[in-house]
Amino acid sequence: MIEIKNISKTFHQEKQSFKALDEVSLNIEQGDIVGIIGFSGAGKSTLIRSVNLLEKPDQGQIIINGKDLTTLNNRELARERKKIGMIFQHFNLLSSRTVFDNVALPLELDNTSKSEIAEKVNQLLKVVGLEDKAKDYPKSLSGGQKQRVAIARALANDPYLLLCDEATSALDPVTTQSILQLLKDINQRLKITILLITHEMDVIKAICNHVAVIDKGKLIAKGTLEEIVSNKENPIIKQFIIPKTATIPQSLSSQLQPELSVGLFPLLEIELNGQISFEQLLSVVHSDYKIPYKLFSAEVEYLGKSNFGKLFLSLQGGSDENEKVIQYFNQNNIQNTIKGYV
Numbered sequence: 001m002i003e004i005k006n007i008s009k010t011f012h013q014e015k016q017s018f019k020a021l022d023e024v025s026l027n028i029e030q031g032d033i034v035g036i037i038g039f040s041g042a043g044k045s046t047l048i049r050s051v052n053l054l055e056k057p058d059q060g061q062i063i064i065n066g067k068d069l070t071t072l073n074n075r076e077l078a079r080e081r082k083k084i085g086m087i088f089q090h091f092n093l094l095s096s097r098t099v100f101d102n103v104a105l106p107l108e109l110d111n112t113s114k115s116e117i118a119e120k121v122n123q124l125l126k127v128v129g130l131e132d133k134a135k136d137y138p139k140s141l142s143g144g145q146k147q148r149v150a151i152a153r154a155l156a157n158d159p160y161l162l163l164c165d166e167a168t169s170a171l172d173p174v175t176t177q178s179i180l181q182l183l184k185d186i187n188q189r190l191k192i193t194i195l196l197i198t199h200e201m202d203v204i205k206a207i208c209n210h211v212a213v214i215d216k217g218k219l220i221a222k223g224t225l226e227e228i229v230s231n232k233e234n235p236i237i238k239q240f241i242i243p244k245t246a247t248i249p250q251s252l253s254s255q256l257q258p259e260l261s262v263g264l265f266p267l268l269e270i271e272l273n274g275q276i277s278f279e280q281l282l283s284v285v286h287s288d289y290k291i292p293y294k295l296f297s298a299e300v301e302y303l304g305k306s307n308f309g310k311l312f313l314s315l316q317g318g319s320d321e322n323e324k325v326i327q328y329f330n331q332n333n334i335q336n337t338i339k340g341y342v
């Protein structure tokens, strides 16, 4: 069990000071995958770096298996750190070393014998799927392959905990998913606890069992994804769970009229905020109110048992019928705005 207990950290720069962490507490169970999500500057990196004391907190404790890391001397801390692996957004590989030698580095520093190093590195390269790249240099690898090397290196000392500092932020979506699946596989096969920080809900959704939300240095929510999502009225949480990319298609926005006239229908922007499912909403319009509609654009995110998102829908009934549907939306707290008439 890892206990982050009441951690605070203030940075001082010239005459200014900035509180990056404010009494943060979080318990992480062994074998769990925990994600900390927050906007840029929220304090994510400072928090994850506090766990292995790369950043020394001003107050609070990091208790791992009953041992408070903040009370250890440098030698004891170095010994504990060996059992905490870490990977970074920009991989931090040594460009002058081959893939094999990058992975071997922590073992060399630990005075491991050459034969043991060879056995361990080859086994780790197999775990991350890079057996055929042992002799290559980082510059010839893709971003995803570089992160695989970094993961193998982080596993060299058989850690019980892996810290992931925005490990997929520099990768494309497909590579991101493959790295996340590798992390999940490592968690399950090697029983390594994972703590990651991210600004992307997709990362949390893909692999985390528990989530904490950090904002302005404070943990504002923690729990399972479903528990976090149920707190959707919180404006910070809302920004993470409601996709913002659905927009009115370009071709449609040029046709949009500000006033209703004959032959035009209202175009509604509807926010799905967990109150009603996407399918139910369309069924209300089509089956209950028996109104034809045109769906122009929709982005729906399924989180836990709820769905969130935005859709642009034109109600194509008579104006009284359309009005009744809008009334239904209003009575049921389904946020909707008429963007114009098409």
Ligand SMILES: Nc1ncnc2c1ncn2[C@@H]1O[C@H](COP(=O)(O)OP(=O)(O)OP(=O)(O)O)[C@@H](O)[C@H]1O
Binding pocket: 011, 012, 013, 018, 019, 020, 038, 039, 040, 041, 042, 043, 044, 045, 046, 047, 199
């Ligand atoms: N060494 C430092 N000296 C001064 N201020 C710092 C230092 N490190 C971090 N900060 C400040 O602390 C705040 C939190 O930074 P941190 O890097 O932890 O945030 P973050 O959530 O990881 O952001 P990002 O996603 O942009 O990396 C920021 O305002 C940052 O400028």
